[in-house]
Amino acid sequence: MISIRNFQHILLACAAVMLAACSGGQNDELMIYIDKVKARPGGRIEPLPQIKPYETFRYDAGDIRSPFVFNRPKAKGRSDGPRPVQNRSKEYLEQFPLDTLDMVGILSRGDSQYALLKTSDGLVHRVSVGNYIGQNEGRVLFISESSIDLEELIADGVGSFYKRQASIGLGE
Template structure:
């Protein structure tokens, strides 16, 4: 039974491979004989006018207006004391120092300051800390108040 089915399928497959292509040749001849379609001409393209942005030197509307400051020869007389010896805590920015407590010792009040590397230091009023000439002016249980000398760029 299997042999009969295989033989029938083989004959059907071979019969489809005939060399008679007259119907295909006839169809190709019909297609070539047809009149070609008419293609419309392409529309005229207008040249694009480029836009030159001329306000690039102006102030950006998304930034706040900067007011020009008048240069003044105002001198308030506040200057850092370059003659005093530097203290250890002046090498650290203030944001790397933390107050962790206070200490009353011999009638004087000290603040305990922790550096970023975990060392504790005690400061009292008049000591300096931070990189902007910060001088301790008041110590309380909650905070240490400093006065810093910060340049405004004009002197």
């Protein structure tokens, strides 16, 4: 019977024989070819081309007016015209546009007269002369049985305001 130790020796001997068989003198032609290639004169490598440094482009037209933007000089508003009162607290009915307010009646108490206005949310509010309603600083000037007369301040877009008369009729 072959022991493990003998088996290892046999395996080692077989590996040595196989390696010796691979290194025969058959690469003599290869060695001759390598010597011929090394004996040839070397080729000439062309030098790298000169690289020009990058010149940055300076854009000088950045300060010129754009043809796509309409630059009309701003007209200054008149300072002597009507102006909204600055330090006044807004009243509740100033958040509603005038066309959403409906006059539904009037109330008289002594010499005071009040108009009843219904808002778009269905609530009825009482206003008197001097109150402000609507989104354009509408000040109530006069209350009659059939209408409320008021004066609004309308911005003209260039910093000035002009007065416009408006009214809300009963049942309109």
